[in-house]
Amino acid sequence: MAKLALRGVRKRYDGEPRDAVSAMDLEVADGELLVLVGPSGCGKTTTLRIVAGLEEPSEGEIWIGGRCVDGVAPKNRDVAVVFQNYALYPHMSVFDNMAFGLRMRGTPPAEVRARVEQAAALLGIGELLARRPAQLSGGQRQRVAMGRAIVRQPQLFLFDEPLSNLDAKLRAQMRTEIKRLHQRLGATTVYVTHDQVEAMTLATRIVVMNAGRIEQIGAPSELYARPATQFVAGFMGTPAMNFMPCRLAANGAGLAVELGGGARLAVPRALEPAYRAHAGRELVLGLRPEHLVERASGAPADVVLALEVEVVEPQGIDTLALGRVGAHEICARLPAASAARPGARLELAADMVHMHLIDPATGRVIR
């Protein structure tokens, strides 16, 4: 049974012309770490606040642990929220911050002490318990905020962009720690972020949101390999997927994608059945940068693109080449040892097995 369920949740703020969240249907299984990801303003934080009870939905129901929590005050929902700006009580010590929720529930002092110390040990903040939040570094504050959530052992953890105030290195470190913590505690968690890397690395399942709606729900690898819409395809992955307007042409036995300027890419046989019905239409071709490789001598000539290299960005582990194919801006992920130079012309072979064709009318990826 789902630990958390959203049924037809819609939210419109007073005086706003459109819904902040609409038609949200979502089930989160026990022990799952579900990540809500999307650009700012997509409704992910609003969704989280509705689950926490900090906002009332205009429509729809929230179920937590098999109980409908309509009109239930936040304190009675048995959820813990970790806020983006930590929201530690500045006038209390770390210990009191973490003990607050337990004390509110009338936990006996001895048990409060034991549980706070246990959580503090788990997070490596045992020696900070006497300090005030102002005396802590950003990473330490983040730990305390997580500690405050953990101590209570709630049914549901809600994280609202918890790492976005940290610098890049600390963020990566805390990300790993959150994942480790989740693996250890197995607590059902909903995690909101705008960072698709965070989503990919942490999630058991990802919900991609856009303009208040769910674009796609799936495991990280599934969203990456088989995005349902152009939005998801473009949002997941850095650098982003390349999109090129094209025409799907039938030539005799096979299909080919025509990019204009004479460039043609053959569609693999295996994909033809799915695309056959769209032959002759103007579509959008999607190809990830890692699916464009430097053409080896003797490779087939029917999947070749000529890239006018403009910028080369060495990443250490590999090198990005950015430039133009005809009128389109393209990025290719090349080996670190690549000889690509700005101003040069580079022959790229497209790995068309990983191609996506998008219907520009609906924005949906054709399957």
Add this chain to the structure above:
Amino acid sequence: MRRAALWCAVAALVFLVAFPFAWMIATAFKPAREIFVSPPTLLPSSFTLDNLTRLFLETRFATYLANSLLVASGTVVLTLAVAVPGAYGLTRYRFRFREAISATILFTYMFAPIMIIIPFYVLMRSLGLINTHLGLVLAYTAFCLPFALWLLRTYFQAIPAELEEAALTDGASRAQAVARVVLPLALPGVVATATFTFILAWNDYIFARVLISADELKTLPVGIADLYNASVVDWGVIMSAGMVVLVPVLVMFLFVQRSLVAGWGAGGVKG
């Protein structure tokens, strides 16, 4: 050189501010015949407690003092009881005309007391509150509220809503979240408001003069002013009265200044 100039300026300022008080205190301890001697003595040449004794034994000063303490404390309690929830509501709840209401509240503060004293008198008379301390407390509260609301509002606005939301999801009710998280953080604001209110009620002359006529109900400013009306103006007694009036205010400042200045410092939220 610049340092010397600065010291001169400071000394002049201190002299300007402190001299009347020094003179008042010195006079309070002078015997009657020394008060008008020429040339005047800066310090009492013969120190006496006679003025203070007469102040408490021969006038109703002690009654006025008790009345003032009662009225000023009552005003502080009532003002905070109304202004704290009011200011909280103005910052935390969204409702129609919220900004308009806030602006109107500030606007009412622009009226000088003298402009509203007659309507106030009429109102209090029809309520039967003339010559009562309750009437006076209500009048001061009405007069202090706009400023108190605005002052507290800025303090509440500075407290991030997330702190309260954290408390709410942590298991606190709204009232508990306010009591345990919001008010401790707004304490300097609450103290500032209390101080302001107390001093206004403590020093007020005009409301007390108009709303109170019974001698046993008068507060200090009116009571002391009436000492002048005696056939012989007893400067020694008046000066010692002025001195005693200062004491509660000074004590309150000493007691309160730490929390006024301190605050809690940042660090609870992103910093």
